[in-house]
Amino acid sequence: MSISILAICYIIASVTYILGLKMLSHPATARKGNLIAAGGMTLAIAATIFLYTNDGKPLGNFGWIFTAMTIGLVLGWLIAKKVKMTAMPELVSFFNGMGGACAALIAIVEFDYMYRANLNTPDVAFSSVAHFGHYLAIIAGSIIGSTSFSGSMIAWGKLNGSIKDVSFKGQHFLNLIVLVLVFGFAVYTWFSPAGHANIPFFITVFLALVYGVAFVQPIGGADMPVVISLLNSFTGVAAACDGFLYNNKAMLTGGILVGAAGSLLTILMCRAMNRSLKNVLIGSFGGTKASAKAGPATQKAIKEISLSDAAMVLAYAKKVMIVPGYGLAVAQAQHSVHDLEKLLVERGVDVRYAIHPVAGRMPGHMNVLLAEADVDYDKLLEMETANDEFKTTDVVLVLGANDVVNPAAKNDPGSPIYGMPVLNVEEANMVIVNKRSMKPGYAGIENELFYSRKTSMLFGDAKKVLQELISQIKEI
């Protein structure tokens, strides 16, 4: 009887995942969808603990299970609640890595069971004693889970700045070799003697971990959202493999659903940047840098503007457009920019924000950030609307954005970001660019905009600059 209740719980859980994802894709129902999926997950977990039976025996080790879950619950809750809104992208990557590791560990333990069950026939090939379907699920789960774990950790490190972009010639070739080796050892494990199958298996897992690192390492930091989304769907598939192993429909549906939805989401994200997935994964920015630099080398003089001049220009403008970017997020300047906006509006200036879909590190990053500072929703213009407005704009204030305002995306076919839709800020009367230094943006390419006659540079940390602008404008 208890088994059928468990099955019903799993069915309900699967339905909540589907409903949850469906609702998450519409702004009005998104939050409810998340809660519904969370509810379904709680049900599935509780049902597993209390109703699951293994060969007729209920589960044991409750003390350990509850201790582990409490640790995970407290840690997960604290991390998720404490982390700043700007660090959300890397947090998603971190949690994704945890899921991947979890899936890999399950597969490793299951392999151990399988390995030890066949120890009494150590000289017979593993393939003739072990169950093919189970081995397939175990090896796939451990490879995909390990790759997802190490890849997510690299993505996490890249987003919080602790891992730098390193790429060298022949890297993709090397990656390919590692991948072939992973598959080679996976097959070799299957055909090796049952008494020694554990060694090639652990080599496979190790190589899968290496592959995760090698796979993400050459990809530029600006493309991390796409990579995280891809790794997210990897973890989904790994979870589904484990579900297959236990004949567990809740894990299978949840995992495959995420795997499929995640892959599509990855493609949609690429499309928002007008690039193909292949281009993101293979065409790492490092290789094309040279051709982009060779083009514009004529006028390299930049013009700086003082804080008081900038304050004056903004205070007496009719229409100001603010273009936020990652620099704003790093400086935690969303509240300051809102203060500046309010101050200018009080003076009768028409202030709006131009939001590029991939400004920051994740699609929607800027919307989330500005919403945190209570910026009015109506003031956020999407790219198409904003581009119509720039012609009549007096001053554009670019705050820590770079690649999304780079005209090279329109003019320079040799540029790695050529074809990406950008904000046409150069159509405005004047552009003030706030950056910390002249260092190129995440794509690692020069920005012609900074050398334009219309552009004035205002160097410094976005938050400090904004606060000083505010005090200057108040004095006017």
Added chain:
Amino acid sequence: MEAISSFLQQNLDMIYVVILMIFLGFEIINRVPSVLHTPLMSGANAIHGVVIIGAIIIMGKAESDNYLALILGFIAVVLGTLNVVGGFVVTDRMLEMFKKKNQKS
């Protein structure tokens, strides 16, 4: 060949589920506005935390002298819980901000 056909035979219902879920997954998020990409990814991230069920089963069925299963299982449950709890809480925090915005406009 024999192995493959028997593999298909044994797992036919699973294979049906996999195929249907792939199409469903594609269909569900086909028209999602780009603003919601990040929360949706985060939500999907939380849902694949369902892998924790496997971790619980591993722990629950481990004999008391099977240290490998106990230790790795313990870590797996901790990590899985992190994935589930962290995933849903982060998604909720992101969406909370969208909600505030919608009420205002």
